[in-house]
Amino acid sequence: MIYREEPFDVIVCGAGHAGVEACLAAARMGASSLLLSGNIDTIAQMSCNPAIGGQAKGQMVREIDALGGEMGINTDVTGIQFRLLNESKGAAVQSPRAQCDKKAYQFRLKHTLELQPNLQIFQATVTGLIFKDGKVVGCRTNLDIDFLGRSVIITTGTFLRGLMHVGQNKNEGGRLGDFSAKTLSSSLLEAGIELQRLKTGTPPRILGRSINFTGLQEQRGDSEPTLFAFHDTRDDGDLFHVEQTGETRIGWKPGTAQASCWMTYTTPKSEQIVRENLHKSAMYSGEIEGVGPRYCPSIEDKFVRFADKPRHLLFLEPEGRNTNEYYINGLSTSLPFDVQLDLVHSIPGLEQAQLLRPAYAVEYDFAPPTQMHPSLESRKVENLFLAGQINGTSGYEEAASQGLVAGINAVLKVRSEPPLIIKRHEGYIGVLIDDLVTKGTIEPYRMFTSRAEHRLFFNHGSAELRLLEHASNHKLLSNNRLDNIRAKQKTILDWMEFLEKNRTTGGFWAEGIRRHKEAAALPEAFAKESKEVRDEVLYRVTYRGYLEREQRQIDKLKEVEKIHLPPDLDYSKILGLRKESALKLQQFRPHNLGQASRISGVNPADISILMVLIESQRRAKNAGNNSPA
Template sequence: MNTSDTCFDVIVCGAGHAGVEAALAAARMDASTLLVTGNIDTIAQMSCNPAIGGQAKGQIVREIDALGGEMAINTDVTGIQFRLLNESKGPAVQSPRAQCDKKAYQFRLKHTLELHPRLQLFQATVTGLIYDYGKVVGCRTNLDVEFRGRSVVVTTGTFLRGLMHIGKNKNEGGRLGDFSAKTLSQSFLDAGIELQRLKTGTPPRLLGRSLDFSRMQEQRGDAEPTFFAFHDTRDDGELFHVEQTGERRLGWRPGCEQVSCWMTYTTAETAQLVRDNLHLSAMYSGEIEGVGPRYCPSIEDKFVRFADKPRHLLFLEPEGRTTDEFYVNGLSTSLPFEVQVRMIHSVPGLENAVLLRPAYAVEYDFAPPTQLFPTLESRKVENLFFAGQINGTSGYEEAACQGLVAGVNAVNKVRGLPPLLIGRHEGYIGVLIDDLVTKGTQEPYRMFTSRAEHRLLFNHGSAELRLAHHAKVHGLISATRLARIEDKRRRIERWVSRLEVGRTHAGTYAEGLRRNGAPSELPAEFLKESVGVKEEVLYRVRYQGYLAREHRQIEKLASIEAVRIPPDIDYAQVRGLRKESTLKLGQLRPMTLGQASRVSGVNPADIGVLMVWIAARQGRGAAPSE
């Protein structure tokens, strides 16, 4: 398995958050897997904030865990602060978030990869892909070593022709201190894959002992932390699993010895410094051609786009337990180093701050994701899958879930098995992938709860209940865990029924919950159930009417989602389609009428025309369905 003439089932190019999930998913499906990365010591590097989760992102991580991924458990055992966001709002939008020990997170994931018997790691820079009659069959490296594979998953992050900017200073690289993949882009272009440019950025890092925390507001972790992994259905020993080698993976008991983060604000002096030096910013001087993230703006963007706001909130977040390095959340910039120093010193508590690493912007190539099937396989090259920032997304969580789906589907493609396809009604992962391949993106895509039309069904605690059938079909989690999930489902359904009919002096338990919002009186037996069971039962009972409405809407849309569009359809021959729709549908080639209905510019009348055409082609009164 260690020779270049071996033909792997799956080759993964890149070992960021998408790459590690892709490689682990493939290996756990018993596929021979090769993970090639430019630097083994930066596997799963947290290039920006060492935090996992947040709005909608926290739900994604729980969905990753439900599908057998590693991000959730890795976060729980290397987390140093846990907080549940939107705790004052409804459970549907409550999202777990954790600050991690940056190096512990990275080292544990590297060790996890090394321990898997079906997974081979190799350090080299992928310089190009090898094609044969429209299929990818391997990759070339800078070491003049070639690898052959039946499928390839590309997870290159920001490294495709990565270029970093600090003012007018430019350095090649996907992140500070690392390399740039300069030749791989041409390999994609040679295969007819379109590339465009995007931009992202990161704040400065500061030395903790140079900060005055007495001038900041402390932000502690939750006393009762919300974790990402479903510990109640896991096998014993999964937290700190000792392999046959006797090696024990890094980590600690989840939620122990949490550390604090700190809050401060920019000042009028900060704002003036930014405005006076906008012409020196790489973003505003024309040095950068890529489009930046709308929802994670630089400090320059904040003072330009929100000129009426006198100040902006900053978070000082520790990078780990064994370092004194702090991340300045909210201060991303590409201003020159000298301006950065003055700007930082204008902030309360940072007057004497010492910079360890400057902030910078990085622009990179990405492949517009409308060139992909919903499986994340390329429409241009067979057996080639893309996942992560190369698809135009931002964030570790968005990358990781794509990597997992791409890894599973690469194996299924090699084996001739049906793919893993998660619907928009099943989870945020389904929404994300459908948005990407159907609508595309012109800026770094970030997941929000508002993107999901059925978000009431996506409370984070229900992820494994929603996705267990996918995990079962594709063999992604153990039989014992599946059994525990099914037992949990039965207990939840039984208690929902019992609370609807069980009575107190003031009516049924369910009526009391919906009337009062909080459980004033509940059966003693119910209170002995696990936290996961109790929370899901209370959620379903309390929001019963809203959830029922969501399910009715899904059933109404199910018929159109099931209608398959013939892959050889010539849209120009479909009479009645508008020219715009003919053009866009011909480019995107959606797989179902449901997907076609979400293409920008396609209206309900066009869908009606398509439905009639498909039914006529089949020679019967109803359109074909899956």
């Protein structure tokens, strides 16, 4: 049966971190939206570590908040420990990170979705897509109920033919205790979308009261926590209440009553156990065909690939305020359960630890992301968008970023408006999506500061200033918050001008800041400004020369990005273009020369040939327009 004849504007299939941002973005833009999940009790479940942020990831969460997303504020009000990473380094690479209460995070986000106007939630497993004339027009479910939609976003995470491994033991599912989406892959293949396999894993969970904390190193949260949401430009009354209903959402004042994490290490005994049982590991025995994450390796990988290291650092992290369950960060494995027991008991502090859940590896289908446009719409099927781990990424933050962009662009597509494309120089989200659609990935993609050539601009405090134009153009934030951001931006610019043009004892204020950094004397009025304003002004003044040099480089690259490539250009017929380059360009169909230059296998000589071709076509067109009638 068809649920209703009137199609939804946007249907989101999957309720993980990508799915919740996608449906919220669509609904908040006024589009009729539907979220389908095989289990609505696990909406926004933190399947692995209940932590948000980290290097580059923390900046991405601030960018999500700047574009109207929910991850930042949800983390702030359910966080149980906050730390600013790289605090001793430059502000460009400082990254906020928070350990969350796993259940509070999930429950609050589910409640937020339930209270969102224009959004309907329904529990059903999507079994296939409905196509018509090369476009997606809806989806089928295990309940024999069909849902019609003007656009569909697939955010299935690890659930596409998900298969979990504990040694030789195998169970179908996208995570322990949950189901596997077994038939949707066939529907994607039928549409001409290529699928491959990836693998990820998670450590065992243990009972906190069975840990011996004596002798372990305690890791406390920061006394002045760095939060993810921009509280200085929003109404604090929106943290826990929804004005229309008066319902109270779970959460607490950000940064209060922080919990401690603890550090321990593997031992020579740990290494011996792993090495003697490598043949039993699902990863090393050949049971798993998918490629695993390079930057979040299993303990087996650590001992094999880093044999010179005498031990490996592990973190014992609480999973919430109202549970005694702990997460062993750094001990991901697919070894059999009996070996896992011996391995855990070989670690200082865990000699008597009780395991609540075994570690496991999970392999799943993903669609190589070069099959997408920069809008995250499929190149194969119109109106079909893909976001999250189905695109080959790893991490809650990468998934949420894609979900947010996909949700926005699905609405814009339905409305026949140009898509939101965040440029590489505007934020980590832009780098993420550009990397995916132009370079692709053969392993789970994780964001790092080193992936961004313009990271000097990406200090986490500037996210809402960098993305203000996008937020304003697409009405992603309230008018009140947009006005607050503009006022904040003006205050920052005014202070920068004042400090550069006005003198104090020994020279201009700005010169003193650059010479002495934070130790410099500052105007009394400046000290009364908010911390957010002061930090941004000091950052821009301190690194002014570097930022100006970087801006000149960006301006040069902008010219290349402006040179658009015809969508029907036949690269195989371009004289002088190398065969490898022609094949790559034919496959990826870059929108402009900038994208073309970032495709693996396309070199500067190829770009020069394309520039000559485009220029000759432009001249020929102009000559034709100027010829007498």
